[in-house]
Amino acid sequence: MQNTLPPAFLLSLLLCGACQSSDSKTVPQEPAAATTEVPPPPPSEVKLRVDNPQVGDVLVVQFQPQDTQEQRYFFYHLYRLTPDSAYLHPARKEATDPAADLSQPDFQASSTSIAYTRDELSDLLKPQTGDVLKTQVVQVRRPE
Numbered sequence: 001m002q003n004t005l006p007p008a009f010l011l012s013l014l015l016c017g018a019c020q021s022s023d024s025k026t027v028p029q030e031p032a033a034a035t036t037e038v039p040p041p042p043p044s045e046v047k048l049r050v051d052n053p054q055v056g057d058v059l060v061v062q063f064q065p066q067d068t069q070e071q072r073y074f075f076y077h078l079y080r081l082t083p084d085s086a087y088l089h090p091a092r093k094e095a096t097d098p099a100a101d102l103s104q105p106d107f108q109a110s111s112t113s114i115a116y117t118r119d120e121l122s123d124l125l126k127p128q129t130g131d132v133l134k135t136q137v138v139q140v141r142r143p144e
Helices: 007-020 045-051 118-123
Strands: 058-063 072-081 085-090 114-117 136-141
Touching: 045 118, 045 136, 085 118, 114 118
Parallel strands: none
Antiparallel strands: 058 072, 058 136, 072 085, 085 114
16 A cells, blocks of 8 residues: 555645745835934024023013004013022013114113012913913023
8 A cells, every 4th residue: 555645735735835935025024113202392592591591681572462463572671680580670661573672761671670480481481371462472682
């Protein structure tokens, strides 16, 4: 009696051999996408100056008078710093231009004094919830 392998077994051996042959096409796997964290954008010049205030700085605050679409500007002269606070004198008058000439009498600092903590100064960089005037610091003029 002759030993023969069943044809189904031979067929499966043949198919397995074809799968392992060198000319079978394998799709290369793509390397896993590297998960790179996007760094935050660098801080703006205004933020750097608000976070590192100097005596003599003038904070230019943009606001929108109620019931208008106009933009107006007010100026706060920084006259004193402590490790945790900044003291400002507001100008006597608002302006329609953030580049207003501050040497004019109306834009000189008043005797009124306003104190902010350093954190409160940073908060002035963005509009606050409930602020109907939409005030925010948009520029810091620094005497060079």
